[in-house]
Amino acid sequence: MATRVTDTKVGRKEGTRIGGGPRFPGPNGKGPSGNGKGGEHDERGRRFSPATYRITMWVVLAAVVMMFAALSSAYIILSSGGQSRPVAMPRMFFLSTGVILLSSLSFEKAKRSLKQGAQIKYLRWIWLTLLLGLAFLAAQLTGWRELAAEGVYFASHPHSSFFYFFTGVHGVHLIGGILGLFYLILRLKRRKELLVSERTITAAEVVALYWHAMDGLWLWLFLLLLVWK
Amino acid sequence: MAVEAHESVHRHEPPKGFIRKYIFSLDHKVIGIQYILLALIAVVVGMAMSLLMRLNLSWPGTSWPVLETLFPGGAPGGVMNPEFYLSLVTMHGTMMVFFVLTTAPQGGFGNYFLPIQIGAEDMAFPFLNMMSFWVTFVGFVVLLSAIFFSGAESTIGPIGGWTGYAPLSALGQIAGPGQGMGMNLWVISIAIFCVGSLLGALNFITTLLNMRTRGMSLMRMPLTCWAWFTTAVLALLSFPVLLGGGILLLLDRVAHTSFFIPAGLYVSGVLSGTQESFPLHTGGSPILWQHLFWFFGHPEVYIAILPGMGATSHILSTFARKPVFGYRAMVFAIFAIGLLGFFVWGHHMFISGMSPYSAMTFSILTLSIGVPSAVKTFNWLGTLWGGKIRFTTPMLFALGFVSLFVAGGITGLVLGQTSLDLPMHDTYFVLAHFHLVMGVASIFGMFAATYFWFPKMFGRFMNEPLGKIHFWITFVGVYCIFVPMHTMGMVGMPRRFAQFTEYEFLKTLHPLVMFVSIAAIITILAQLLFYANLVWSLFRGRRAEDNPWEATTLEWTTATPPPHDNFAGLLPTVYRGPYEFAVPGAPNDYVMQTEPGSEVTSGDGHEGHRH
Amino acid sequence: MGRVLAVIIWILTLGSVALFTTRKWWFPTAISEHAAALDRQFLITIIVVGIAFTAAQIGLGYTLWRYRDDASRPRATYTHGSSRLEVIWTIITAVVFIGLAVMGQSVWASLHFNQAPAGAYQVEAVAQQFQWNFHYAGKDGVFGRTDPKLIDDSTLNFVGLDEADPNARDDAVTTALAIPAGRPVEMILRSKDVIHNFWVPQLRFKQDLVPGMAIRVHFTANTPGKYELACAELCGQLHFKMRSYMLVLPEAEHRVLIALTQEQFQTRMGELLAKYQLPVSGE
Numbered sequence A: 001m002a003t004r005v006t007d008t009k010v011g012r013k014e015g016t017r018i019g020g021g022p023r024f025p026g027p028n029g030k031g032p033s034g035n036g037k038g039g040e041h042d043e044r045g046r047r048f049s050p051a052t053y054r055i056t057m058w059v060v061l062a063a064v065v066m067m068f069a070a071l072s073s074a075y076i077i078l079s080s081g082g083q084s085r086p087v088a089m090p091r092m093f094f095l096s097t098g099v100i101l102l103s104s105l106s107f108e109k110a111k112r113s114l115k116q117g118a119q120i121k122y123l124r125w126i127w128l129t130l131l132l133g134l135a136f137l138a139a140q141l142t143g144w145r146e147l148a149a150e151g152v153y154f155a156s157h158p159h160s161s162f163f164y165f166f167t168g169v170h171g172v173h174l175i176g177g178i179l180g181l182f183y184l185i186l187r188l189k190r191r192k193e194l195l196v197s198e199r200t201i202t203a204a205e206v207v208a209l210y211w212h213a214m215d216g217l218w219l220w221l222f223l224l225l226l227v228w229k
Numbered sequence B: 001m002a003v004e005a006h007e008s009v010h011r012h013e014p015p016k017g018f019i020r021k022y023i024f025s026l027d028h029k030v031i032g033i034q035y036i037l038l039a040l041i042a043v044v045v046g047m048a049m050s051l052l053m054r055l056n057l058s059w060p061g062t063s064w065p066v067l068e069t070l071f072p073g074g075a076p077g078g079v080m081n082p083e084f085y086l087s088l089v090t091m092h093g094t095m096m097v098f099f100v101l102t103t104a105p106q107g108g109f110g111n112y113f114l115p116i117q118i119g120a121e122d123m124a125f126p127f128l129n130m131m132s133f134w135v136t137f138v139g140f141v142v143l144l145s146a147i148f149f150s151g152a153e154s155t156i157g158p159i160g161g162w163t164g165y166a167p168l169s170a171l172g173q174i175a176g177p178g179q180g181m182g183m184n185l186w187v188i189s190i191a192i193f194c195v196g197s198l199l200g201a202l203n204f205i206t207t208l209l210n211m212r213t214r215g216m217s218l219m220r221m222p223l224t225c226w227a228w229f230t231t232a233v234l235a236l237l238s239f240p241v242l243l244g245g246g247i248l249l250l251l252d253r254v255a256h257t258s259f260f261i262p263a264g265l266y267v268s269g270v271l272s273g274t275q276e277s278f279p280l281h282t283g284g285s286p287i288l289w290q291h292l293f294w295f296f297g298h299p300e301v302y303i304a305i306l307p308g309m310g311a312t313s314h315i316l317s318t319f320a321r322k323p324v325f326g327y328r329a330m331v332f333a334i335f336a337i338g339l340l341g342f343f344v345w346g347h348h349m350f351i352s353g354m355s356p357y358s359a360m361t362f363s364i365l366t367l368s369i370g371v372p373s374a375v376k377t378f379n380w381l382g383t384l385w386g387g388k389i390r391f392t393t394p395m396l397f398a399l400g401f402v403s404l405f406v407a408g409g410i411t412g413l414v415l416g417q418t419s420l421d422l423p424m425h426d427t428y429f430v431l432a433h434f435h436l437v438m439g440v441a442s443i444f445g446m447f448a449a450t451y452f453w454f455p456k457m458f459g460r461f462m463n464e465p466l467g468k469i470h471f472w473i474t475f476v477g478v479y480c481i482f483v484p485m486h487t488m489g490m491v492g493m494p495r496r497f498a499q500f501t502e503y504e505f506l507k508t509l510h511p512l513v514m515f516v517s518i519a520a521i522i523t524i525l526a527q528l529l530f531y532a533n534l535v536w537s538l539f540r541g542r543r544a545e546d547n548p549w550e551a552t553t554l555e556w557t558t559a560t561p562p563p564h565d566n567f568a569g570l571l572p573t574v575y576r577g578p579y580e581f582a583v584p585g586a587p588n589d590y591v592m593q594t595e596p597g598s599e600v601t602s603g604d605g606h607e608g609h610r611h
Numbered sequence C: 001m002g003r004v005l006a007v008i009i010w011i012l013t014l015g016s017v018a019l020f021t022t023r024k025w026w027f028p029t030a031i032s033e034h035a036a037a038l039d040r041q042f043l044i045t046i047i048v049v050g051i052a053f054t055a056a057q058i059g060l061g062y063t064l065w066r067y068r069d070d071a072s073r074p075r076a077t078y079t080h081g082s083s084r085l086e087v088i089w090t091i092i093t094a095v096v097f098i099g100l101a102v103m104g105q106s107v108w109a110s111l112h113f114n115q116a117p118a119g120a121y122q123v124e125a126v127a128q129q130f131q132w133n134f135h136y137a138g139k140d141g142v143f144g145r146t147d148p149k150l151i152d153d154s155t156l157n158f159v160g161l162d163e164a165d166p167n168a169r170d171d172a173v174t175t176a177l178a179i180p181a182g183r184p185v186e187m188i189l190r191s192k193d194v195i196h197n198f199w200v201p202q203l204r205f206k207q208d209l210v211p212g213m214a215i216r217v218h219f220t221a222n223t224p225g226k227y228e229l230a231c232a233e234l235c236g237q238l239h240f241k242m243r244s245y246m247l248v249l250p251e252a253e254h255r256v257l258i259a260l261t262q263e264q265f266q267t268r269m270g271e272l273l274a275k276y277q278l279p280v281s282g283e
Helices: A050-079 A093-116 A119-149 A157-189 A198-227 B020-022 B028-058 B065-070 B082-099 B104-118 B125-148 B181-210 B225-255 B287-319 B329-341 B357-367 B370-384 B393-410 B418-424 B430-457 B462-490 B503-541 C002-021 C033-068 C083-101 C106-112 C166-170 C251-258 C262-277
Strands: C121-128 C133-135 C172-174 C176-182 C182-191 C196-200 C204-208 C213-222 C227-232 C244-249
Touching: A050 A157, A050 A198, A050 B181, A050 B225, A050 B287, A093 A119, A093 A198, A093 C033, A119 A157, A119 A198, A119 C196, A157 A198, A157 B225, B028 B082, B028 B430, B028 B503, B082 B125, B082 B181, B082 B430, B082 C213, B104 B181, B104 B225, B104 B287, B104 B430, B125 B181, B125 B357, B225 B287, B225 B329, B287 B329, B287 B370, B287 B393, B357 B370, B357 C083, B357 C166, B370 B393, B370 C033, B370 C083, B370 C204, B393 B430, B393 B462, B393 C002, B393 C166, B393 C204, B393 C213, B393 C244, B418 B462, B418 C033, B418 C106, B418 C204, B430 B503, B462 B503, B462 C002, B503 C121, C002 C033, C033 C083, C106 C213, C121 C176, C121 C196, C121 C204, C166 C244, C172 C262, C176 C182, C176 C251, C182 C196, C182 C204, C204 C213, C244 C251, C244 C262, C251 C262
Parallel strands: C121 C182, C176 C244
Antiparallel strands: C121 C133, C133 C172, C182 C213, C196 C204, C196 C227, C227 C244
């Protein structure tokens, strides 16, 4: 059955194949089941599959959501305690919420431009998103100073701790998104594609997915802090 | 076999240079071996700790001179003090649960064999895969460092148990020895481990969903793959919760927050908020820590056992020369265990002070999870029934898994009932239960996997007689160690007691305590046989062919050891299910997954036209 | 090899079952009201467990014995399973397991789903590293006010009793517990520092004491005597030494005790602890 391959240098040309039997390359190398990398190979030896990257980003988001779900439950439980004092939502957080919503819009604009092939426009929208992201972080930090000015500190009480903690942890994850934006910018500059490739679009889509999730996550945290006392 | 000329094959050359090839390797096979090596080291540390614990419990007050040299603070005059004992308890649990049971079965064997069994060249993200191992390794180093940084406190690490209940774990040094720096390092180590685990999980999930070769439908995957996949999903959804909780705990310890520390505490003569060593706390909930921890902790125990179940199904079928009985039911059972595993965490907390109504709900759900586990056991027996059983060493360990899983799992029926947990909670009955399932059955799964796959990984068999001796001593030994613990728990022996000398009602248990310790010493020593076998076989084992066990799945179709890109550039095509043994009319009593042909029905009768 | 393995499995099974059936090491004799039902539920469960365990191991051994590879058959039986069997054994298992689960709630419900009955004797337990403190309301039956700020271990005010409160004047705090026999007892469980757990094996009852919470539990002890009290939740390095005693006193003796003044109470407790003996080990 299987012929021993004793070294990796020799590419198999003819002779018995591992697995035996004829192969049926279907369209795009896909067979009736499985993803069958039996068709065209790219320079890395396998077909580019956008699905791989999209699935992975959803998987990453599942983990992120679980952590924030756990922290949200902790917040709800601890804020229901008798000793909790209500904390006024810093005005800055309203502003930052608006900013991050805008940044999601600008990212969508960027994607649209990219799909139309307008790479310069795409780059500009990405830069705008990035700046809005940084503005968001700045607003968050200012919001912290507002809290401290009101006498609400990190270690005052679990309820107040969460105002700092949620924004902090979310901010750290957002920095990940900002790094993703930098990656998209660098990628475009270095690759200098004449025609926008599927890989470039997938990269943008995947980072956008993460970015929108961070947006949605902040909305959730903001509303939670606002509504649940 | 059709000979075909086709377009030139694209190969992936292995990297050059020792560092790229063996240290910072992107090859899932090397990474798998690295995880296994890590587990092999961690388990020795864990076993040494349990040996010391048994010595202390059986011969309390004895002076062990070697301990005085190694741990002058923890064992002054060679006599272990209570905090030293408790730090052994804590580090043993942490080491074993995280760095043995959550590394080797999934990160070790899963990493090595998942891509090959589904016909892929590597994991989806080799770089992330490498990072997952090295992050885990850093976590291990940080955990070990807790041993050294706690020296002044005369412990070898924190003393909160591997469960680290707050406020004991959250208060810091004021709560006692072993609760200072060592505890900080412990939390950090676990947080790092969470990250490593998550990186691994996302690789497994994406690879399995997206990189199966042609013909490898989901229902044609070996059960090992289903187990690894479900384990990865469990890890993905549970580790973030532990990470979140761990960060909150660390903040309580270093940033003076009060997530888990309520107001008005008076610890070691100091009232909360009156001294710098004990700042003001208010509003925290100790039970919250338990919820967060066990929401992770319960799926974690299924993470520890599911890969072993997968390997057992795989190995039982191979050596019974018979298809797995009820493949589909097995898949559903794996799902059911995984899913239900998220809804039963409260059974660790019945008497914690949480709502008794919640306790009841958790209790009923807990006993429900026994159903898919029982179904799996029946199917294993069904696989063996009517078989033609070959008693090789891997088969012995797989059979041992079945026996021990039943022994350990069945007492879940007792502990899962709220009423019966009232006397049983935190006694040796619990210890017996979880050691039998995790510390023994799961380990047997790994032993079985090692003996089974060693020939494929290294091209040589492990020494069979030595393996069999290893099995016999270990199998009988673990029964002798852990079955008596049930009765100890019934008499009322509490967990985490450094000594049993203080209570009259425990005095009758002395003969059992001694029996258990003797059995433990013998069994631990017997593991040296396993290590010796590993080393010896690497160099002198009998050479193995590509498919020495006459098995059917994809790893046995490729070279031994598999080349860097697993299939020498020619990805296999799968025509059948994974356990086609004893097929009537076939020339051999096994038909490989890659064997084409239409007369013989495929594994699930669907010829790959699903998924 | 198959036959040897089968025999070894059967011997191990026999040994395991024997360890339980000899009852050489078993629960101590129970003294509480709910214990009879609890012990009965345990017995039913352990019998089901024993049967399942034994049947599985015997089945496993038999299968290995009968189907070991020998020349009698050329091949194993080719089958992928039986949906019918799957359904049957899933249903049977589910019925037995869920049945046990439901049965196993009744004692729990009786203890935890309702408040302590009216007229229950109340005593407060305050645990700390590493001793038990029991706070008695005294003759007036009213607990004196306590405040964490007033706690001072060095002056032996372990529970932070407010001496200014008139109700506190007759309160007593001791390290041992004394409760009446045959009468429901309500305990209010608190902790000063970390989580502890109240555990008396003969009582068949366990409960965590959580700092920041005052947990109310109730039970009825029927047999007078002295019983060891242990902490059953890891609380620090002397967790294993956090021992005390629970005295179950005949009604009359108890009534006399709780009417005593603070100083007399301490002395009397000492006398009672000397008077009553622990149960004989193994009982």
